[in-house]
Structures are given as C-alpha cells and as structure tokens.
Amino acid sequence: MHLDHGNDFPERHTHSAEAIRPDGTRRALRIGLGGPVGTGKTATVAALCRALRDELSIAVVTNDIYTREDAEFLLREAVLPPERISAVETGACPHTAIRDDISANLEAVEDLEDQVGPLDLVLVESGGDNLTATFSRGLVDFQIFVIDVSGGDDIPRKGGPGVTTADLLVVNKTDLAPYVGVDLEGMARDAKAQRGDLPVAFTSIKAEGGVRPVSDWVRERLAAWTAENAAA
Amino acid sequence: MAIHHVTAPVAGAAARTRPPEPFKERAARPPEPGPVRSGRPPEPFGNRAARPAGSRAALLVLADGRFPAGGHAHSGGAEPAVKTGRVRDAATLEEFCRGRLHTAGLTAAALAAAAAAGLDPLVLDEAADARTPAPALRAAARRLGRQMMRAARAAWPSPELDALAAARPRGAHQPVVLGLAARAAGLAPLDAAYASAYEAVSGPATATVRLLSLDPFDATAVLAHLAVDLDQVAGTAAEAAARAVREGAEALPAPSAPLLDITAEQHATWPVRLFAS
Ligand SMILES: Nc1nc2c(ncn2[C@@H]2O[C@H](COP(=O)(O)OP(=O)(O)OP(=O)(O)O)[C@@H](O)[C@H]2O)c(=O)[nH]1
Ligand SMILES: [Mg+2]
Numbered sequence: 001m002h003l004d005h006g007n008d009f010p011e012r013h014t015h016s017a018e019a020i021r022p023d024g025t026r027r028a029l030r031i032g033l034g035g036p037v038g039t040g041k042t043a044t045v046a047a048l049c050r051a052l053r054d055e056l057s058i059a060v061v062t063n064d065i066y067t068r069e070d071a072e073f074l075l076r077e078a079v080l081p082p083e084r085i086s087a088v089e090t091g092a093c094p095h096t097a098i099r100d101d102i103s104a105n106l107e108a109v110e111d112l113e114d115q116v117g118p119l120d121l122v123l124v125e126s127g128g129d130n131l132t133a134t135f136s137r138g139l140v141d142f143q144i145f146v147i148d149v150s151g152g153d154d155i156p157r158k159g160g161p162g163v164t165t166a167d168l169l170v171v172n173k174t175d176l177a178p179y180v181g182v183d184l185e186g187m188a189r190d191a192k193a194q195r196g197d198l199p200v201a202f203t204s205i206k207a208e209g210g211v212r213p214v215s216d217w218v219r220e221r222l223a224a225w226t227a228e229n230a231a232a
Numbered sequence: 233m234a235i236h237h238v239t240a241p242v243a244g245a246a247a248r249t250r251p252p253e254p255f256k257e258r259a260a261r262p263p264e265p266g267p268v269r270s271g272r273p274p275e276p277f278g279n280r281a282a283r284p285a286g287s288r289a290a291l292l293v294l295a296d297g298r299f300p301a302g303g304h305a306h307s308g309g310a311e312p313a314v315k316t317g318r319v320r321d322a323a324t325l326e327e328f329c330r331g332r333l334h335t336a337g338l339t340a341a342a343l344a345a346a347a348a349a350g351l352d353p354l355v356l357d358e359a360a361d362a363r364t365p366a367p368a369l370r371a372a373a374r375r376l377g378r379q380m381m382r383a384a385r386a387a388w389p390s391p392e393l394d395a396l397a398a399a400r401p402r403g404a405h406q407p408v409v410l411g412l413a414a415r416a417a418g419l420a421p422l423d424a425a426y427a428s429a430y431e432a433v434s435g436p437a438t439a440t441v442r443l444l445s446l447d448p449f450d451a452t453a454v455l456a457h458l459a460v461d462l463d464q465v466a467g468t469a470a471e472a473a474a475r476a477v478r479e480g481a482e483a484l485p486a487p488s489a490p491l492l493d494i495t496a497e498q499h500a501t502w503p504v505r506l507f508a509s
Contacts, residue, residue: 066506089508091305092442101300103379
C-alpha cells in the first residue's frame with residue numbers, strides 16, 4: 001500500500017488520475033461535458049442522470065460562471081439527491097478551472113466520492129465557454145463537447161479543440177433545425193472531416209428518449225474503462 | 233509535530249547570497265518527521281535526484297500566476313471593492329493593493345516565512361486562524377491551502393508536506409502551505425515571504441482586470457509601482473519569522489484590514505458573483 005510517493009512520475013497523489021486507488025478500490029469514471037453557452041450541457045446532464053441513475057451510482061459537479069444556476073436547476077429537477085451535486089466557482093474563467101488549474105474541480109470530485117461514494121460515474125459540467133475549451137486529462141477520463149444547431153451549421157467546419165478532439169461530439173437541438181435553416185447532413189460531413197472516426201451524436205435532448213445516443217455511449221465507455229481497470 | 237531543526241533564518245540581501253543554506257538545513261533535519269512514512273525505506277532516488285534542490289529559480293515557479301493552486305478563482309477582496317466603487321481605476325487599485333499588502337499581506341507573508349523557516353506548521357495553522365477573524369476568509373484560506381498542497385506535492389514532493397496534508401486533509405491555511413512548499417523547494421524564508429506578499433497584490437490586480445475591464449498594462453504598472461512596498465513587507469515578514477524561530481509563533485505580526493474582513497463576509501452571501509472570495 002502506497003501512502004505517499006511512488007517512484008514514477010506523475011506520482012499517484014498528484015491528481016488522483018490513477019483509476020485504482022491506493023487501497024485497491026476503483027474510483028469513479030469521470031466524464032466532462034463542455035461547449036458553448038446554452039447548447040444543452042445541463043439538459044444533457046439531467047437527462048443522463050434520469051436515464052442511468054437506477055443502474056449506476058452517479059454524482060455531478062457543475063462549474064457555473066457567476067451563479068449557481070446549473071446546480072440549482074439540477075436540484076429543482078431532482079435528478080439526483082442534493083448531496084450528489086456539487087458546484088465549483090470558477091472566477092470568471094471557466095476553461096481555467098477545467099484545463100489549466102483543475103484543483104478545485106478535483107477536490108469537488110474527490111469530496112463527492114468520499115461523502116457519497118462509492119460512485120460509478122461523475123459528470124463534470126463546464127461553464128459555457130468557447131470552441132477551444134477542453135478538459136484536462138488530469139480531471140476527466142472522457143469528454144463530451146456539446147454544440148447546437150442554432151449556433152450555426154458552420155461550427156463543425158470551424159473545428160477547434162473541442163469539436164475536433166472531444167471523445168463524443170453532441171450536436172443538440174436538432175428539433176430546431178428546420179426553424180434555423182440548418183443543413184444537418186452538411187454538419188455531419190464537416191464533423192466527419194474534422195474528427196475522423198471519433199463519434200458524433202445528433203440529439204434532441206428535450207424530446208422523450210432524446211438522450212439515448214449519449215447514454216448508450218456513456219454505458220459503453222464505462223464498460224470498457226471498467227474492464228481495463230479491474231479492481232485489484 | 234515538533235519544531236525540528238530551526239536555523240536562524242536570514243533576512244534581507246544576505247539570503248540571496250546564500251544558496252547552499254537549504255542543503256545544509258536539509259542534511260541536518262531528521263529524515264522522518266511524521267507517522268506517514270514510518271517503516272518506509274529512505275526516499276528512493278527516482279525523479280528527486282533529477283530535481284535541482286535549492287534552486288532559486290524555484291521561486292519563479294512558486295510565484296507564477298499560472299501555478300495551479302486555485303488562486304484564479306479568488307479576487308482577494310477586489311470584487312466587493314469594485315462593486316462598491318472603492319476600486320474604480322488604476323490609482324484606486326494601487327491604493328487597495330498597498331493597503332492589503334501592509335495588513336493581511338504582511339500577516340500572510342510572515343506566516344509563510346515562518347513555515348519556510350521550519351516552525352511547526354500546525355502551530356502556524358492555529359496562529360493563522362487567530363489572525364483571520366472572518367469565517368469566510370478562514371474558509372477561503374483553507375480551501376486555497378488544500379489546493380496549494382496538491383500542486384506543491386506534485387512539484388516538490390516532501391515528507392513535511394505529506395505530514396501536513398495528513399494532519400489537515402481539508403486544508404491548512406494557504407500561507408502556511410505556501411511556506412512549507414517553499415521549504416520543500418529549498419527556498420529561504422525571505423523567498424516564501426516574497427511569494428506570499430506578491431500574491432497579496434497580484435490576485436486583486438488580475439481580478440480587477442476582469443471585473444473592470446481595466447487596461448492590463450495599467451494593472452501591471454500598478455504591480456511594478458508596488459515593488460518597493462513588496463521588498464519592505466517581505467523583509468519585515470522574514471525578520472518576524474526569524475524572531476518567531478527564537479520566541480515562538482506569538483512573535484509573528486497580526487495586522488488586519490477590518491474592511492476586507494467585513495466585505496468578505498458580505499461577498500460570501502452574494503447570490504451572483506464572479507469570484508469565490
Ligand atoms: N429546443 C430544444 N431546446 C433545448 C434542447 N436541449 C436544451 N434545450 C434548451 O436550451 C436551453 C439551454 O439549455 P442548458 O442545458 O441550460 O444549456 P447549457 O449548455 O447547460 O447552458 P450554460 O450552462 O448556460 O452554458 C434551455 O432552455 C433548454 O431547455 C433541445 O434538444 N431542443
Ligand atoms: Mg449549464
């Protein structure tokens with residue numbers, strides 16, 4: 001049992017990125033949700049919780065830019081008991097808190113695991129940001145980038161780290177496509193060009209069962225990650 | 233935890249001409265300070281051997297605004313000061329920073345210097361509580377201390393940091409952790425005082441750039457104008473730490489800024505705010 005430094009870098013206590021903890025148990029899978037303001041990150045988190053909470057032990061960390069609205073929305077919607085939802089304050093700089101200085105988010109994740117664990121899944125929602133905002137690998141295992149059709153169908157073509165490298169790209173609010181004159185096939189082509197084999201999900205999160213493509217992807221990731229990191 | 237191996241710390245310019253000091257101190261220190269590492273073989277020479285212990289350049293790493301220790305989410309009292317109009321331009325920002333530096337800044341810098349000098353960090357943590365009457369600021373200091381601890385242990389692994397982390401899992405006061413991090417990096421008490429004092433003004437300055445859309449060149453000039461004050465505060469803090477080594481933590485200064493305490497409590501109740509404190 002290692003309570004302190006191993007010989008390898010990075011040492012295990014530095015960012016708790018190791019899947020297996022010092023005591024041999026496995027920490028929760030961490031999935032980040034990022035993307036521009038108002039694209040449906042919180043709606044996706046809420047829908048994922050509803051879809052998965054009966055089969056998985058879940059907690060959520062929200063990163064609001066200057067309010068606690070996301071956390072409060074999730075509480076109001078009662079998608080999870082309040083002790084499973086934690087809000088991090090980001091000091092006017094949401095991408096800093098998920099990429100450059102992840103310490104507050106890591107602490108929120110670890111506290112949730114300590115207080116309500118063991119957990120299978122922790123969802124970390126970034127504050128709405130720009131197309132370059134991505135999560136540090138020290139904070140999450142996988143990231144979902146959520147854009148929507150009303151931001152314009154040229155977003156996938158513009159690319160940027162979120163669109164290009166996220167483990168799952170979600171193009172949300174497809175129900176609005178006819179009203180904003182968006183060419184969904186063109187978006188799919190552009191996304192494919194930017195992302196190669198990385199998956200893209202077109203969703204209408206608010207519709208009945210609309211989160212299905214995302215929840216299926218999360219289940220797959222969790223199964224693969226769990227198999228890879230069988231507890232010691 | 234005992235006050236182990238306390239050398240009379242050096243203040244002022246003398247510290248700068250004595251880079252070998254930390255090596256000597258280290259060698260004289262007992263190898264196992266706490267229960268955390270008991271029964272373990274001596275520190276393996278993995279990546280530690282490659283680390284240039286005692287390098288003065290470590291101060292640049294520690295004092296870098298990008299050091300990932302949570303500071304970016306805190307305004308150091310600037311957010312309520314901007315809201316009430318007390319800080320509204322570069323000139324008022326400078327006054328705000330000078331006031332904070334010579335009060336809460338000096339208190340923090342002396343705690344950091346004392347931790348770097350080898351005073352018992354748990355005693356210093358209590359001293360910090362006693363010098364931080366506002367509950368909101370205590371909570372912020374501990375939260376930031378916990379975040380600083382994570383970054384410090386990654387950057388400068390040390391049994392002393394491990395021992396403090398084990399004793400204060402929810403976080404010790406940030407200046408104490410900062411000082412212990414400086415010590416782990418082989419830096420002198422004066423260096424720790426500088427890092428802490430600089431943070432006391434750079435935090436509010438950065439926050440004000442965001443809050444007021446202040447010209448970033450003006451904000452940087454404000455920090456440059458404060459250089460002499462920073463020298464003075466860091467020097468005073470290091471001297472106080474040297475006294476505390478001989479006389480105990482009571483010798484550390486305790487100036488505070490009541491208005492910062494009051495506005496911090498008010499700020500903590502705001503439903504909408506950009507910064508955590
Ligand atoms: N029409 C439609 N509206 C949606 C859909 N998904 C989310 N919305 C709405 O879009 C608005 C923003 O959704 P949120 O989930 O709050 O978006 P967000 O990305 O979390 O926003 P920020 O956290 O503020 O960046 C809300 O009014 C949602 O009800 C969808 O699939 N279709
Ligand atoms: Mg949201």
